[in-house]
Amino acid sequence: SFVYTGLLYLSDGGSDFDGGRLVFETASGEMETAVTPRRGTLVLFTSGEEFPHRVEKVLSGTRLALTIAFTCDETAAVTDLLARAPF
Numbered sequence: 001s002f003v004y005t006g007l008l009y010l011s012d013g014g015s016d017f018d019g020g021r022l023v024f025e026t027a028s029g030e031m032e033t034a035v036t037p038r039r040g041t042l043v044l045f046t047s048g049e050e051f052p053h054r055v056e057k058v059l060s061g062t063r064l065a066l067t068i069a070f071t072c073d074e075t076a077a078v079t080d081l082l083a084r085a086p087f
Helices: none
Strands: 003-011 017-019 022-025 029-036 042-046 053-055 059-060 065-070
Touching: none
Parallel strands: none
Antiparallel strands: 003 042, 003 065, 017 059, 022 029, 022 053
C-alpha cells in the first residue's frame, strides 16, 4: 500500500561501513544502478514494480538509514503514531 519510499542516510558507505549499497535492478534482475549511502542524502522513489531494488549485505561497520514510506490510501495511513507506540 506504499506509493513512495524514502531513505535518509545517517552514515557514510566506505567510511562507517562497507557494502550496503541500494541497488536498483532491471526486470531481469541485473544491476541497473547502485547508490552508495552518504550521510544526509535522501533517496526517493516510487514503491511499485517499476523500481525493483535491494540492499547489498553490509560487510563491516554499521549502516544507518531512516526509511520513510508514503501512502495515498487513507485506510493504510497512520493517523496517530503515538497511540501505536509500545510505551
